[in-house]
Amino acid sequence: xxxxxxxxxxxxxxxxxxxxxxxxxxxxxxxxxxxxxxxxxxxxxxxxxxxxxxxxxxxxxxxxxxxxxxxxxxxxxxxxxxxxxxxxxxxxxxxxxxxxxxxxxxxxxxxxxxxxxxxxxxxxxxxxxxxxxxxxxxxxxxxxxxxxxxxxxxxxxxxxxxxxxxxxxxxxxxxxxxxxxxxxxxxxxxxxxxxxxxxxx
Amino acid sequence: xxxxxxxxxxxxxxxxxxxxxxxxxxxxxxxxxxxxxxxxxxxxxxxxxxxxxxxxxxxxxxxxxxxxxxxxxxxxxxxxxxxxxxxxxxxxxxxxxxxxxxxxxxxxxxxxxxxxxxxxxxxxxxxxxxxxxxxxxxxxxxxxxxxxxxxxxxxxxxxxxxxxxxxxxxxxxxxxxxxxxxxxxxxxxxxxxxxxxxxxx
DNA sequence: GTGTTAACTGGCCGACCGGTCAATTGAGGG
DNA sequence: CCCTCAATTGACCGGTCGGCCAGTTAACAC
Numbered sequence: 210x211x212x213x214x215x216x217x218x219x220x221x222x223x224x225x226x227x228x229x230x231x232x233x234x235x236x237x238x239x240x241x242x243x244x245x246x247x248x249x250x251x252x253x254x255x256x257x258x259x260x261x262x263x264x265x266x267x268x269x270x271x272x273x274x275x276x277x278x279x280x281x282x283x284x285x286x287x288x289x290x291x292x293x294x295x296x297x298x299x300x301x302x303x304x305x306x307x308x309x310x311x312x313x314x315x316x317x318x319x320x321x322x323x324x325x326x327x328x329x330x331x332x333x334x335x336x337x338x339x340x341x342x343x344x345x346x347x348x349x350x351x352x353x354x355x356x357x358x359x360x361x362x363x364x365x366x367x368x369x370x371x372x373x374x375x376x377x378x379x380x381x382x383x384x385x386x387x388x389x390x391x392x393x394x395x396x397x398x399x400x401x402x403x404x405x406x407x408x409x410x
Numbered sequence: 411x412x413x414x415x416x417x418x419x420x421x422x423x424x425x426x427x428x429x430x431x432x433x434x435x436x437x438x439x440x441x442x443x444x445x446x447x448x449x450x451x452x453x454x455x456x457x458x459x460x461x462x463x464x465x466x467x468x469x470x471x472x473x474x475x476x477x478x479x480x481x482x483x484x485x486x487x488x489x490x491x492x493x494x495x496x497x498x499x500x501x502x503x504x505x506x507x508x509x510x511x512x513x514x515x516x517x518x519x520x521x522x523x524x525x526x527x528x529x530x531x532x533x534x535x536x537x538x539x540x541x542x543x544x545x546x547x548x549x550x551x552x553x554x555x556x557x558x559x560x561x562x563x564x565x566x567x568x569x570x571x572x573x574x575x576x577x578x579x580x581x582x583x584x585x586x587x588x589x590x591x592x593x594x595x596x597x598x599x600x601x602x603x604x605x606x607x608x609x610x611x
Numbered sequence: 612g613t614g615t616t617a618a619c620t621g622g623c624c625g626a627c628c629g630g631t632c633a634a635t636t637g638a639g640g641g
Numbered sequence: 642c643c644c645t646c647a648a649t650t651g652a653c654c655g656g657t658c659g660g661c662c663a664g665t666t667a668a669c670a671c
Contacts, residue, residue, distance in 0.1 A: 214637060214648055235522065238438035241629060251650055253631085258648090262629065292609060317518050320574050321436065325581075332582040339583065352602075352610045358583055359599035360608055363568060366575065370567035373521050380526075381533040382540065382559055398560035401553075406607035407561055408493060409553045415618055415667055442659060452620055454661085459618090463659065 220258050222248040227255075228269045232314045236266050236322070267326050273315050278331040280305050285337050290345035295364075296400065303368045303396055313372045335361070367399050421459050423449040428456075429470045433515045437467050437523070468527050474516050479532040481506050486538050491546035496565075497601065504569045504597055514573045536562070568600050 226247035230239040241262050245252040259265040284301045287294075306313055319327065342357035351360070371392075378384075379391055427448035431440040442463050446453040460466040485502045488495075507514055520528065543558040552561070572593075579585075580592055 216648060219648080235436060235438060237436060240627080242627080252629085253651080254649060256630065295608075314522060317522055317574075320578070321515060321518055321522075323577075328578065328581060335579070335582050349610065351608050352606075355599045355602050355608065356595065358585070359596050360603065362572065362575070362579060362596065363600055363603050363608075366567055366571035367564060370571040370574075371563065373518075373571075374563070374567065376524075377521070377529065378536070378563060380529060381536050384559070394557065395560050395563065398556045399564055401556050402561065402564050402604065402607070404607045404609050405553075406603070406605045407552050407556065407564075408605050409550065410611075413668075417618060420618080441657080443657085453659085454621080455619060457660065 216258070219248075219250060219254060223250060223255055223258060223265070224269065224272070227265050228273065228311070231266055231269055232311050232318070235318055236262075241265075270315065270319065270324070270327055271330070273311065274319075274327040274330050277305075277312050277315075278334050281331060281334045282337070285334065285341055290341050290348055290350060292345065292350045292404070295342070295345060295351070296404070299364060299368065299400070299403070300396070302365070306368055306372050307392055310372060313369060316369070317373060364403065367403060371395055371399070417459070420449075420451060420455060424451060424456055424459060424466070425470060425473065428466050429474065429512070432467055432470055433474075433512050433519070436519060437463075442466075471516065471520065471525065471528055472531070474512065475520075475528040475531050478513050478516075479535050482532060482535045483538070486535065486542055491542050491549055491551060493546065493551045493605070496543070496546060496552070497605070500565060500569065500601070500604070501597070503566070507569055507573050508593055511573060514570060517570070518574065565604065568604060572596055572600070 223244065226244045227239075230244045230247060233239070241252050241255050244265075245255055248255075255262075255265060259268060281302070284298045284305075287297075318324075338361050339357050342351065342360055345351045346353045346357060375388070375391060375395070379388075384391060424445065427445045428440075431445045431448060434440070442453050442456050445466075446456055449456075456463075456466060460469060482503070485499045485506075488498075519525075539562050540558050543552065543561055546552045547554045547558060576589070576592060576596070580589075585592060
């Protein structure tokens, strides 16, 4: 038998509802009343557990973004500096964004808000990534005349922005069929370009 | 001598103020009172000229996005299908986003809103771009084993997402100095990757 | 001059917002 | 058992929002 009172579960329910609402509608448009309704609790409970709407949003961001950074970390951990493992890391990253579209929305919101609450969470991961790439370059696995930082960025942008634009672009170009198929096609073509470029070899 | 009443100028003032407010704060957070204040008119005038806050936002989007599509069109018009001219088109696109960060913000808002008001505005331009690339491929200027649509996408993503993430990424990696220098560095490195790939040749 | 029309104003409305507060309730320790 | 304290509730607050409306004013056609 469960307790009639379970503050942990309540917090979790509020957080889940808040994540849904915030990522769907953004901070401004989401209302605490709506979040309370979704979570099946009263509005006052939100303030009791989290203090304010702003603190709740920060909590949501830190959690989600922390998970994102964690995934990135795992991705890099298992990647010794070879081109093949870079490919696998890229795939891991792509699949993660594919499975959790909330992540892409979160980062778009953070961009528009000029957010800096989560700035530090992925710093170490990024630096780690740069060093891995640098090692692969020195090992002759990757060309040495590109800055490893910008190489990493291109890598991230190609994966991330697809999920941000695919709906609009595929609609405009009348590319029909299930989204998953579009994802696969893009991924394959993007890999070719990223590794080998668009010029003929 | 100017008229005391100039509805055209009033409309323009409201539109300009609305664009600033909406792109800064988003649809929900921006208020009609604030827009009226910025434009130096009364709130009622906004409803008189545009009907509702929502219609005003749509008007702003259509205008901005239309200009964006126009720029894209110009970019492609002067680009006969050679690799060198593709490079110049990419630079034109990059410079345009660099000069008008509002464009990047607008597209982020549209993504988050699931916007479809502007869906058709750039359709022709996109198709045009795809055909240009296809022609370059058949001419042997670009490799033929990548889908021209996804090639175009990669092109767009690499330019666009930089302006969406550069602040966060450069802060995390402690890349200091003027933003313009970072833009140049990224642009050069990104070009290398896009054309030649990250693998050694 | 006069009438018509549209630009423009200020005041107002109901709805909803985030947040507060006093009161109630249940769980757990002594 | 009761005492304590946190979890929880619902009523309520001041403030802002988008939108409306009645009235005023300037331009213009005749």
